[in-house]
Amino acid sequence: MHNSGHWTEAVCLTDQFEQHIRAIPGWPLGDPARLADVVMENPVGDEVSIVPGGIDGNTQPHLYGKTEIRPGRKMGHVNRIVRG
Numbered sequence: 001m002h003n004s005g006h007w008t009e010a011v012c013l014t015d016q017f018e019q020h021i022r023a024i025p026g027w028p029l030g031d032p033a034r035l036a037d038v039v040m041e042n043p044v045g046d047e048v049s050i051v052p053g054g055i056d057g058n059t060q061p062h063l064y065g066k067t068e069i070r071p072g073r074k075m076g077h078v079n080r081i082v083r084g
Helices: 016-023 045-050
Strands: 037-041 059-063 076-082
Antiparallel strands (some): 059 076
């Protein structure tokens, strides 16, 4: 699962992408503390047409801009922050 950490961009002080950039030149890694729970879902194929917008501030869609929709093709990911 190459995107198993994509949820970090929604709820961590330092997400996986920033950690990667820090690691390349040997900089100190950032604080990975998680600030909330999050559920990540992957819209596949035609499911991309029903992806919600970030209207409530707890939903963060990330669509990959793929021009062809095919059955079984991952089209993006959606992070839903769970506030206790």
